[in-house]
Amino acid sequence: MRNIHYRKVAIFFTLLFAMTSNVYATSAITVTDGYVKASIPGSEVTASYMTINNTSDNAITLQKVSSVISDRIEIHEHSMADGMMRMREVGEITIKANSEVVLQPSGLHLMIFSLKQQITEKDVITLTLYFSNDTEVKIQLPVLKYK
Template sequence: MKPSRLSLLLAGLLLAGGAHAAAADHVRASHAWIRVLPGALPAGAYVTLENDGDQPVALSGADSTVYADVMLHRSSTAGGMSRMSMVDSLEVPAHGKAVLAPAGYHLMLMQPKAPVKAGDTVRLTLKFTDGSTLATDFVARPANALDDTGH
């Protein structure tokens, strides 16, 4: 085989392997929902992530075609003051789970490209620090919702 053909074959195999490795097959998402606020105010996205793998993974953020920017945040309370800060990642332990919920870790969804209303489904592509991704459908709930059922 000529070197150029071998190089092309190897490149093709590497690309095929990389495409397979990009899917977060070891992580499952459930209870995915968004708290929609009025107008163009930022929305919060919440989800339970379960890692069936033997190694921990870390959520580093998400992408959306509906929102211009998605950031991973953590809400906390100290000395009676509520704070929200951006974080780089959230670990999902091996054979464990991580919960993004109100008053804790969440995805902050900024600048909707079109109005999102209660009942809509918004797909977010969750991104992990190992390079894998997980496309997840989030159900939009009203501003007064406390969980994924809308209550």
């Protein structure tokens, strides 16, 4: 009787591992090198940066980002125009097939407005990224000192 119980448990964990492995293996989107900047005392705004990788054979678009730390997270881009650095909301970012997009200072990035709390280096921030292929990617990002 005891061997049957252990065998069932072993089969359960083998199947569970196989299912989990398949989820990660089939995910076309990966996020690396992500972080959120610590907020400046008295400020309700910060930014987040990361690299988004698309390993699929189709373009995928980042359409929206959400988090419990703010009700307003926008996708922005810095650009140089007439000798002036400008920032504007772009709405979404398309990641070409088998490609990556880097969100970085002075380029594409996430602007996090109306922070519900001060963000410090002790925090880890959870963001949910929503993509055009109906994929939601939940990531946890460290907070780095604002420079």
